[in-house]
Amino acid sequence: MTTDTLSQTLVVKIGTSSLTQPETGRLALATIASLVEVLSNLRRQGHRVVLVSSGAVGVGCARLGMTERPRAIALKQAVAAVGQGRLIRIYDDFFTSLEQPIAQVLLTRSDLVQRNSYLNVERTFRQLLQLGVIPIVNENDTVAVDELKFGDNDTLSALVANLVRADWLFLLTDVDRLYSADPRNDPDAQPIVRINRMEQLHDLQISVGNPGSRWGTGGMVTKIAAAQIATGAGVRTVITNGRFPKNLEKILQGEAIGTQFEPQPRPASARKRWIAHGLVPTGKLYLDDGAVNAIRSDGRSLLAAGIVQVDGEFQSQEAVLLCERSGQEIARGIVNYRSSELQQIKGHQSDAIAAILGYPGAETVVHRDNLVLS
Structure with missing residues (x-):
């Protein structure tokens, strides 16, 4: 329009x-x-x-x-x-x-x-x-x-x-x-x-x-x-x-x-625009400083290694908030893993995900194409 x-x-x-x-x-x-x-x-x-x-x-x-x-x-x-x-x-x-x-x-x-x-x-x-x-x-x-x-x-x-x-x-x-x-x-x-x-x-x-x-x-x-x-x-x-x-x-x-x-x-x-304003976030991911900077400054995807805490219960393909350690929202996006899976793989490198979960998963937790800065 x-x-x-x-x-x-x-x-x-x-x-x-x-x-x-x-x-x-x-x-x-x-x-x-x-x-x-x-x-x-x-x-x-x-x-x-x-x-x-x-x-x-x-x-x-x-x-x-x-x-x-x-x-x-x-x-x-x-x-x-x-x-x-x-x-x-x-x-x-x-x-x-x-x-x-x-x-x-x-x-x-x-x-x-x-x-x-x-x-x-x-x-x-x-x-x-x-x-x-x-x-x-x-x-x-x-x-x-x-x-x-x-x-x-x-x-x-x-x-x-x-x-x-x-x-x-x-x-x-x-x-x-x-x-x-x-x-x-x-x-x-x-x-x-x-x-x-x-x-x-x-x-x-x-x-x-x-x-x-x-x-x-x-x-x-x-x-x-x-x-x-x-x-x-x-x-x-x-x-x-x-x-x-x-x-x-x-x-x-x-x-x-x-x-x-x-x-x-x-x-x-x-x-x-739909991700930013249409979806209702069902959980929160707290990120370390490196992940915050990679997302905010470099426009990168979120990897499991950058997650320090997972809050809420959610399924894959639902919306989550991405936050600094302080709780300040920096972005929101569509997640590729269930909350129970993220509790297991948070803080780990992407190449370790298959061994931890017992099956291969997505390399990114939130891909940059499914992520919007707040």
């Missing part, structure tokens, strides 16, 4: 706090109408647009007369099933009035973990965008299990932005930008307009406030985590106020609204 400056791929995520009235949890129809108008205008200008929308559980709660978001998984999934149909119906009514076709795309984490399904999802998005459709994406709460949940739609939107090779990710929330402290409590909180590298967040000692609203699941912590995923995939990311959707057009025209995160160089290979 290559783009030029006139035609870009935009992923817009709107959270429950922006979609609903804070007091009642009912939909904020004026905000939705404004958002639909802006997204339809952007489509007419030639941009490719994906909307990641929360709200299914909140809408389901309102529909069923519930006053609090359910905590029990089965109840939450049932409420989401009630709310999702209602939510997409409302979107369809609004978009249809502007003659803009939409599609509903419900994803679970497992859709992105398996390489074949990841590619299938990628092809589906590509076709929808080529048809001029606006996909409306949500997590499939009705069937998702804890082990394979995105956890929040901020993370989902960042992974979708990576999947469609977006130019922009807009995270619409209930504050206008990041601040040095919570502006609702601290009158001296300073606005932060631009983040050039994620390390700035530590330098600025940014306050991320509470974990989310009464009706939502996210908060500033998840938005910063999403920005880290997206910028690492080469996507410029903006946190801004969801109550003013028209700001999207102003930001695209160059106005300094919200907090912008500068993108990092985009991984060249689609496979490496």
Whole structure:
């Protein structure tokens, strides 16, 4: 999905706090109408647009007369099933009035973990965008299990932005930008307009406030985590106020609204983008200094000799994190051995593997083609 400056791929995520009235949890129809108008205008200008929308559980709660978001998984999934149909119906009514076709795309984490399904999802998005459709994406709460949940739609939107090779990710929330402290409590909180590298967040000692609203699941912590995923995939990311959707057009025209995160160089290979952002790591390998340097500086594969510790239980061809002795992640990749095998061969030279295991194995533990620096 290559783009030029006139035609870009935009992923817009709107959270429950922006979609609903804070007091009642009912939909904020004026905000939705404004958002639909802006997204339809952007489509007419030639941009490719994906909307990641929360709200299914909140809408389901309102529909069923519930006053609090359910905590029990089965109840939450049932409420989401009630709310999702209602939510997409409302979107369809609004978009249809502007003659803009939409599609509903419900994803679970497992859709992105398996390489074949990841590619299938990628092809589906590509076709929808080529048809001029606006996909409306949500997590499939009705069937998702804890082990394979995105956890929040901020993370989902960042992974979708990576999947469609977006130019922009807009995270619409209930504050206008990041601040040095919570502006609702601290009158001296300073606005932060631009983040050039994620390390700035530590330098600025940014306050991320509470974990989310009464009706939502996210908060500033998840938005910063999403920005880290997206910028690492080469996507410029903006946190801004969801109550003013028209700001999207102003930001695209160059106005300094919200907090912008500068993108990092985009991984060249689609496979490496999948390894970096599609897979869920199931274990950790701690490496000696020589292996860390060989991977980080020389772009080499990981050999058994460089491993000092193996954490977690995993199978061959699953994703693992590669870490320094301190635990700092340096890369992630697809491993060629089970964890039980690595416990036996760690620290040993490759030519000793067959004698230790009793059968020949791969020379590399993680081949450089299946490895992505963090």
